[in-house]
Amino acid sequence: MTVAIKVENLSKKYIISHEKKTASYETFSGSLIQTGRNIGNRIINPFRRSETALGKEEFWALKDINFEINQGDKVGIIGRNGAGKSTLLKILSRITEPTSGKIHINGRIASLLEVGTGFHPELTGRENIYLNGAILGMSRQEVKLKFDEIVDFSEVEKFLDTPVKRYSSGMYMRLAFAVAAHLESEILVIDEVLAVGDAAFQKKCLGKMDDVSKVGRTVLFVSHNLTHIGKICSKAVYLEGGEVICSSSLNVAISKYIERDINGFEMAFKPLVDGAVRLQSVSVLSKDTKGVFLSTFNKELVIDVEFNLRLELNCVSFHLGIDTLLGVRVTTIDSKFNCFELEQLMPGVYKLNISLKDMKLMPGRYSISKFMIRDQSGEKACFLNNMVAFDVSDDLYQAPVGTGIILGEANWSLLK
Amino acid sequence: MTISKQNFQFTIEAGKAERHYWQDLWRYRELFYILAWRDISVRYKQTVIGVLWAVLRPLLTMMIFVVVFSKIAKLPSEGVPYPIFVFAAMLPWTFFASSFSDASNSLIGNSNLISKVYFPRLIIPVASVFVSLVDFIISFVILLFLMAYYSYWPTWHIVTLPLFLGLGFFATLGAGVFVASLNVKYRDFRFVVPFIVQLGLYISPVGFSTTIVPEKYQLLYYLNPMVGVIDGFRWAISGGSTALNSTEVLVSGVVTTMLCLLGVVNFRKAEKTFADVI
Numbered sequence: 001m002t003v004a005i006k007v008e009n010l011s012k013k014y015i016i017s018h019e020k021k022t023a024s025y026e027t028f029s030g031s032l033i034q035t036g037r038n039i040g041n042r043i044i045n046p047f048r049r050s051e052t053a054l055g056k057e058e059f060w061a062l063k064d065i066n067f068e069i070n071q072g073d074k075v076g077i078i079g080r081n082g083a084g085k086s087t088l089l090k091i092l093s094r095i096t097e098p099t100s101g102k103i104h105i106n107g108r109i110a111s112l113l114e115v116g117t118g119f120h121p122e123l124t125g126r127e128n129i130y131l132n133g134a135i136l137g138m139s140r141q142e143v144k145l146k147f148d149e150i151v152d153f154s155e156v157e158k159f160l161d162t163p164v165k166r167y168s169s170g171m172y173m174r175l176a177f178a179v180a181a182h183l184e185s186e187i188l189v190i191d192e193v194l195a196v197g198d199a200a201f202q203k204k205c206l207g208k209m210d211d212v213s214k215v216g217r218t219v220l221f222v223s224h225n226l227t228h229i230g231k232i233c234s235k236a237v238y239l240e241g242g243e244v245i246c247s248s249s250l251n252v253a254i255s256k257y258i259e260r261d262i263n264g265f266e267m268a269f270k271p272l273v274d275g276a277v278r279l280q281s282v283s284v285l286s287k288d289t290k291g292v293f294l295s296t297f298n299k300e301l302v303i304d305v306e307f308n309l310r311l312e313l314n315c316v317s318f319h320l321g322i323d324t325l326l327g328v329r330v331t332t333i334d335s336k337f338n339c340f341e342l343e344q345l346m347p348g349v350y351k352l353n354i355s356l357k358d359m360k361l362m363p364g365r366y367s368i369s370k371f372m373i374r375d376q377s378g379e380k381a382c383f384l385n386n387m388v389a390f391d392v393s394d395d396l397y398q399a400p401v402g403t404g405i406i407l408g409e410a411n412w413s414l415l416k
Numbered sequence: 417m418t419i420s421k422q423n424f425q426f427t428i429e430a431g432k433a434e435r436h437y438w439q440d441l442w443r444y445r446e447l448f449y450i451l452a453w454r455d456i457s458v459r460y461k462q463t464v465i466g467v468l469w470a471v472l473r474p475l476l477t478m479m480i481f482v483v484v485f486s487k488i489a490k491l492p493s494e495g496v497p498y499p500i501f502v503f504a505a506m507l508p509w510t511f512f513a514s515s516f517s518d519a520s521n522s523l524i525g526n527s528n529l530i531s532k533v534y535f536p537r538l539i540i541p542v543a544s545v546f547v548s549l550v551d552f553i554i555s556f557v558i559l560l561f562l563m564a565y566y567s568y569w570p571t572w573h574i575v576t577l578p579l580f581l582g583l584g585f586f587a588t589l590g591a592g593v594f595v596a597s598l599n600v601k602y603r604d605f606r607f608v609v610p611f612i613v614q615l616g617l618y619i620s621p622v623g624f625s626t627t628i629v630p631e632k633y634q635l636l637y638y639l640n641p642m643v644g645v646i647d648g649f650r651w652a653i654s655g656g657s658t659a660l661n662s663t664e665v666l667v668s669g670v671v672t673t674m675l676c677l678l679g680v681v682n683f684r685k686a687e688k689t690f691a692d693v694i
Contacts, residue, residue, distance in 0.1 A: 014692065028598070028602035028604040028605070029604060031602070090691065091428060092428070093533070093534050094428060094534040095530075095531065095532065095533070095534050095691045096688075096689075096691040096692055097428075097430055097688050098428065098429070098430050099430055100430050101429075101430070102427055102428065102429045103427065103428040103429075104425070104426075104427050105425065105426055105427070105428065106425050107425075111533075111534075113532045113533070114528075114532045117528060117529060117532040117533050118526075118528065118529050118533070120454055120458060122458045122461045122462070123454065123457065123458065127454075127457070130450065131450055131454055134446050134447045134450040134451075135447060135450075135529060135533055135535075136533065137444075137447075137535075139446055140446055140450075163461070
């Protein structure tokens with residue numbers, strides 16, 4: 001397999017200046033005065049360090065990062081805000097230069113750091129397609145060839161000759177994404193462009209990106225939405241504080257990302273308080289050595305919740321939510337639905353035992369991400385998020401091959 | 417772009433952007449046309465009289481010049497009808513004034529592009545200079561009508577006009593590119609540029625002839641590259657009846673070359689950090 005992108009010891013430094021308190025841009029006169037002052041200081045005190053150096057601070061957005069991406073890989077770049085994802089993309093797209101290090105790129109690279117870059121509000125949809133195409137690096141000929149496809153995808157045919165400033169934001173986004181989606185390049189770099197637009201639009205875009213990746217093109221995709229990344233990517237680079245924590249398969253990278261308590265997602269339980277309830281512990285059947293709760297595939301899932309109630313409540317019911325790693329809700333269980341409702345609950349310490357018999361979670365990592373106590377009026381006495389994670393293990397290799405969240409139980413029959 | 421798919425490899429490395437630069441500039445030539453076209457087509461959108469503005473503005477300016485300099489101040493026009501005398505100078509001057517101020521603001525005006533897409537940044541100020549060239553052509557047609565009205569026929573001198581236009585173009589480009597890159601970091605130039613343009617009108621021989629400048633200051637005066645350009649225009653259009661000496665053209669050429677070199681070198685140096693500071 002050939003390497004599409006090879007990043008070697010890449011670093012990027014920004015200088016943060018603390019002198020400017022009001023003006024966000026340096027002024028020419030300001031720098032003249034500063035220079036004058038420095039010269040003055042030099043004359044008065046030639047051995048003191050220059051004053052400007054004191055007000056400036058170095059900030060390493062990327063620190064000596066290394067990774068390789070093979071041709072045809074779909075790689076998600078994950079990490080919290082400020083981890084250096086955007087800086088990395090900017091360097092890859094040649095918008096800004098690295099401070100040191102190298103990137104070898106094999107293939108034409110197209111980057112989409114923003115949807116609709118360069119769209120001019122006064123120009124019509126048709127004109128903007130050509131303009132945006134050229135800005136993204138397409139030739140007029142190329143745009144002409146793909147024009148109908150772009151228009152089809154964007155669904156704005158009726159308004160092609162209307163200035164885009166009169167478009168609804170949805171139409172605008174669709175048109176902008178449509179142009180970008182038809183870029184021909186071996187490597188496609190995409191920054192969080194799906195954060196906007198409605199669900200239908202996002203789905204369409206993801207579908208398009210999936211098509212793109214099927215033709216064997218290399219895709220680099222940044223998103224905060226792990227579900228989106230999960231839909232497209234098979235590998236991931238996890239950045240943290242400007243360094244690569246791991247560059248591997250998607251699941252490994254995401255587990256690492258989540259292990260580092262990134263989403264406020266806890267591996268070990270910490271007591272939580274909400275209103276009149278103090279949650280003392282949440283546990284799942286047994287504990288493994290690393291402190292991760294473990295449940296076995298195809299066995300009953302048992303969850304214990306210990307809480308301290310400080311108020312008297314009436315007509316109490318309990319709710320609990322289980323999520324996947326990517327934040328997709330697997331199930332919400334509601335005690336009221338299971339005919340478990342308490343007329344009165346006095347203050348005190350309680351231990352709630354929940355046993356799920358027919359929940360066949362596939363092996364993998366899940367989280368108990370919601371716990372709620374409701375009382376009579378339907379008001380939440382307690383609402384807690386992201387409490388604890390647990391693994392479903394498959395030591396006996398019973399789980400069928402394949403992916404998914406839940407193992408379905410079915411009756412099969414065959415007729416002829 | 418039509419890049420051959422095979423062996424399209426490159427390396428991004430600190431300080432190594434130079435190698436591809438001029439190659440990229442050629443590859444992105446279409447973007448250059450499109451940016452110029454965008455600015456032109458956007459300019460008269462949502463105006464009632466549209467392109468007529470391009471005709472009205474120079475005509476009205478010319479009339480004011482005629483009234484102020486010819487009728488009131490009674491400045492000499494070296495035997496050429498004063499409207500033609502003024503208009504011939506206004507052509508290059510207006511071109512300089514508008515493209516210089518457009519070019520110097522062009523990078524900031526396109527900051528969204530600079531921070532989101534890669535392309536050789538030099539395209540932006542150069543495209544904005546070309547935009548003013550369109551206005552220039554419209555004004556030139558007006559001049560032809562004016563000459564017909566005064567039955568003032570051009571001689572062979574007119575063929576030298578492209579030469580002076582080229583000189584003016586590069587003088588503008590050099591100055592525009594230089595100030596554009598400074599403007600990214602130092603926003604002061606937003607205030608400096610209109611001032612230069614305003615002042616420049618008085619220190620360039622637009623409303624008057626270079627001959628009224630005292631002899632001993634002439635050489636100093638020629639340092640303004642537009643002096644050579646404007647006098648050249650006048651000379652080419654009037655068929656040699658106005659004065660033009662080789663010194664002013666030469667000085668103008670040298671200053672223009674220096675401006676261009678300074679502009680481009682400075683631009684290339686500053687370009688790397690555009691996305692970080694804009």
